[in-house]
Amino acid sequence: MDSITKYDVAIIGGGLAGLTLAIQCARAGFITALYEKEHYPFHRVCGEYISLESKDFLKNMGVDIEALQLPIINTLHITDSYGHLYHFTLPLGGFGISRFMLDDILYQQAQQAGVHIFTATKVQNVVFNNQQFAISTSHHQHKATVAVGSFGKRSNLDVKLQRPFINQNKGRLHNYIGIKYHIKHAHPVDTIALHNFKNGYCGISKIEGDTYCLCYLTTADNLKANDGSIKQMEATVLQKNPKLKDILTQAEFLYEAPLAISQISFSPKATVENHMLMVGDAAGLITPLCGNGMSMALHGSKLAFTQIQAYLQKDISRKDMEENFTNEWKAHFGKRLWIGRMVQRLFGGNYVTYLFLKTMQQSKWLSTKLIKATHGQPF
Numbered sequence: 001m002d003s004i005t006k007y008d009v010a011i012i013g014g015g016l017a018g019l020t021l022a023i024q025c026a027r028a029g030f031i032t033a034l035y036e037k038e039h040y041p042f043h044r045v046c047g048e049y050i051s052l053e054s055k056d057f058l059k060n061m062g063v064d065i066e067a068l069q070l071p072i073i074n075t076l077h078i079t080d081s082y083g084h085l086y087h088f089t090l091p092l093g094g095f096g097i098s099r100f101m102l103d104d105i106l107y108q109q110a111q112q113a114g115v116h117i118f119t120a121t122k123v124q125n126v127v128f129n130n131q132q133f134a135i136s137t138s139h140h141q142h143k144a145t146v147a148v149g150s151f152g153k154r155s156n157l158d159v160k161l162q163r164p165f166i167n168q169n170k171g172r173l174h175n176y177i178g179i180k181y182h183i184k185h186a187h188p189v190d191t192i193a194l195h196n197f198k199n200g201y202c203g204i205s206k207i208e209g210d211t212y213c214l215c216y217l218t219t220a221d222n223l224k225a226n227d228g229s230i231k232q233m234e235a236t237v238l239q240k241n242p243k244l245k246d247i248l249t250q251a252e253f254l255y256e257a258p259l260a261i262s263q264i265s266f267s268p269k270a271t272v273e274n275h276m277l278m279v280g281d282a283a284g285l286i287t288p289l290c291g292n293g294m295s296m297a298l299h300g301s302k303l304a305f306t307q308i309q310a311y312l313q314k315d316i317s318r319k320d321m322e323e324n325f326t327n328e329w330k331a332h333f334g335k336r337l338w339i340g341r342m343v344q345r346l347f348g349g350n351y352v353t354y355l356f357l358k359t360m361q362q363s364k365w366l367s368t369k370l371i372k373a374t375h376g377q378p379f
Contacts, residue, residue, distance in 0.1 A: 004033075006143045008032065008145050008146065009148065011032065012151050014036030014103070014119075015044070017297040017301045018034055018036075020301040025305060026114045026115045028305075033144065034115050037120065039120055043099065043100050045180045047203050049192055050298075051092055051094045051375050053379065054299070063106070065095065068101075070095045070207075073094050076192055078195075081198060086360065091368060092372075096192075118137070118140065123137050148276065155282070165267045175264075176265070177261065178215065179258045181254070184210060184211060184251065185251040189206050193205070196241065196348060197218075197238045202215070203215050214251070218233070266287055271325060272326055277321075283300060284329075299376060300329060307328070343374075
């Protein structure tokens with residue numbers, strides 16, 4: 001495997017978008033490399049809910065949804081920070097699955113497809129010159145005709161590429177932290193719940209087995225105000241919402257310590273940087289309250305593959321590939337991301353959040369329209 005130094009496609013980052021793009025490229029006969037800094041399987045900070053728009057695509061990728069007996073989720077519960085509960089129906093619905101399980105299944109499928117996978121490998125630099133990319137890691141020097149960034153919410157390569165969102169002021173849509181647990185708790189199997197608290201919100205939904213994913217987003221300032229202690233912040237901020245207090249004090253926590261990620265930004269990102277296509281969170285991050293980041297990552301990989309295949313088959317130019325991908329990505333996700341950013345401003349508050357949810361509860365057509373606007377069609 002190491003003897004190959006030139007690839008048709010090199011994908012940096014082995015999350016959902018990276019793995020599924022690698023599978024598609026390898027199945028099409030392209031020599032494909034994928035670089036992942038961790039070893040599979042491993043946990044990620046993620047809400048672990050997937051819209052059913054992705055079901056057929058995942059089955060094509062080798063994920064047998066029915067055989068895994070995953071929980072189908074069709075109800076949304078939201079509480080404001082006072083603990084008032086609001087009920088909504090998810091028109092399309094979704095299912096729960098841990099990233100530990102899903103990424104590992106896709107990793108195995110990528111191996112079977114013939115992808116050259118370099119785990120425990122961090123890409124240090126990517127340089128474009130003379131219509132090819134030079135990819136540098138601590139152990140390898142490779143070249144590739146096409147390079148794709150699938151490196152998540154924030155990476156050393158974002159800094160190398162001098163992406164604008166890295167240097168933006170830490171305003172309302174910047175500098176969030178994400179915290180995730182797996183727990184056991186008495187929560188409805190068919191329901192995903194979002195519980196608001198001051199400057200944040202927490203989601204809970206069932207995944208495989210008898211386990212639930214508990215994942216919350218809040219500001220770095222919230223953590224700083226609690227001396228950098230997650231436990232102290234949960235006790236003094238999150239537990240002011242009675243529903244969250246019940247969960248945090250009664251659930252059985254399965255991690256010795258929570259998974260955490262910092263410096264999360266929801267500001268717009270470019271879909272092409274220095275001729276490198278961006279997929280998944282590297283292309284744009286939808287707010288977790290919309291519950292659809294995993295589906296967007298999967299769909300984005302399909303959009304990228306369509307253009308990469310056309311380019312490698314010499315049907316279109318590199319310029320066409322980049323422009324077509326950007327236009328397709330914006331057409332499918334631009335509005336969803338904009339709505340997510342707007343709704344984000346109405347969550348994590350007190351009275352404003354209460355008024356917004358009250359309006360949504362009383363106006364079913366509005367709530368249905370808003371939920372549908374953050375979801376796509378099967379692809």
